Amino acid sequence: MSPPLLEVRDLTIEFMTDEGRITAVDHVSFALERGQTLGIVGESGSGKSVATRAVIRLLTDNALVGERSAINLTRRDGRQVDILGLASGSSELRQIRGGEVSMIFQEPMASFSPLRTIGTHMVEALQLHERVSKAEATRRSIELLERVGIADAAGRFRQYSFELSGGMRQRAMIAMALVTRPSILIADEPTTALDVTIQAQILQLLRELQEEMGMAMIFISHDLGVIAQIARNVAVMYLGRVVEEGPTRDVIFEPRHPYTRGLIQAIPRLDAGQRRLTPIGGDIPSPLARPSGCPFHTRCGERLEGRCEARVPDPREVAPSHVVSCHLHD
Numbered sequence: 001m002s003p004p005l006l007e008v009r010d011l012t013i014e015f016m017t018d019e020g021r022i023t024a025v026d027h028v029s030f031a032l033e034r035g036q037t038l039g040i041v042g043e044s045g046s047g048k049s050v051a052t053r054a055v056i057r058l059l060t061d062n063a064l065v066g067e068r069s070a071i072n073l074t075r076r077d078g079r080q081v082d083i084l085g086l087a088s089g090s091s092e093l094r095q096i097r098g099g100e101v102s103m104i105f106q107e108p109m110a111s112f113s114p115l116r117t118i119g120t121h122m123v124e125a126l127q128l129h130e131r132v133s134k135a136e137a138t139r140r141s142i143e144l145l146e147r148v149g150i151a152d153a154a155g156r157f158r159q160y161s162f163e164l165s166g167g168m169r170q171r172a173m174i175a176m177a178l179v180t181r182p183s184i185l186i187a188d189e190p191t192t193a194l195d196v197t198i199q200a201q202i203l204q205l206l207r208e209l210q211e212e213m214g215m216a217m218i219f220i221s222h223d224l225g226v227i228a229q230i231a232r233n234v235a236v237m238y239l240g241r242v243v244e245e246g247p248t249r250d251v252i253f254e255p256r257h258p259y260t261r262g263l264i265q266a267i268p269r270l271d272a273g274q275r276r277l278t279p280i281g282g283d284i285p286s287p288l289a290r291p292s293g294c295p296f297h298t299r300c301g302e303r304l305e306g307r308c309e310a311r312v313p314d315p316r317e318v319a320p321s322h323v324v325s326c327h328l329h330d
């Protein structure tokens, strides 16, 4: 069996801060197969962004990565490389970042320089990764802007990101991320800032582009309802740990972890014209005061006294590929 396209193994990331050491990602493992979508879901602060930014080595200087952690990528030429083992300024890392693994962010403004046009960004990205003439890079960029649904693409090509509406800017960012035809797209809450109609359009667009380009995707959201529309598999994160993972259908229809059940109840839905939403009770603990044992035990209604606060539960396969880490399933 060939190795997965991307394999994150035992990823641990801590941050040194003035207040103390924060564990943002705690022994996380997951795999991504070619052409597939993995959803990552969890409340704010669960480590979704930090874990995926590590894949393109976009971590701040105060980050410490675990010694046993590995992020193995199968490159286009079939070679395997541990991204965490690459030197930070190396040409191999530059080739991978933006060329084979691209990322789009919740706040598109952050990805564009206000001093450069949309077109300049795209042409530069393309020329960094491929030997193409400026004319060819321009042609391909405009074609992609058209493909993502931007009217008057040639005109937009010459504009700045701040001249575009939120939805158009998000489309432009998708075009920019895809211009190099990456094998993996990481989409970090790409629709959160958008209204529901545009959100649905962007999800549809990502699904189409993914199919056309045969790329794999990691799609991050705090909303399991959005994940259900786009990802075949899902990993549920809480305070830096994956607490449940598996085929999205199984996780949603037969959630095993009390935290996952809480997330499902928190999915916004329209019931008889009324918006019903039950948030998970209790506060998310401060990252400086991580609970012992199962990180969720302080908010869990099904907590087993003497057990859940004492020991971190081991992952257990409860159905094919459906894995849960919870003492209720020991």
Ligand SMILES: Nc1ncnc2c1ncn2[C@@H]1O[C@H](COP(=O)(O)OP(=O)(O)OP(=O)(O)O)[C@@H](O)[C@H]1O
Residues within 6 Å of the ligand: 015, 016, 017, 022, 023, 024, 042, 043, 044, 045, 046, 047, 048, 049, 050, 051, 060, 062, 222, 287
């Ligand atoms: N550069 C940093 N320095 C210190 N702590 C950080 C840094 N970046 C992230 N953290 C902390 O790491 C933890 C995980 O953060 P992360 O941004 O990955 O959460 P998230 O799941 O993406 O949340 P959200 O849904 O709000 O985007 C949080 O406690 C956060 O405060």
Ligand SMILES: [Mg+2]
Residues within 6 Å of the ligand: 048, 049, 050, 188
């Ligand atoms: Mg985030």
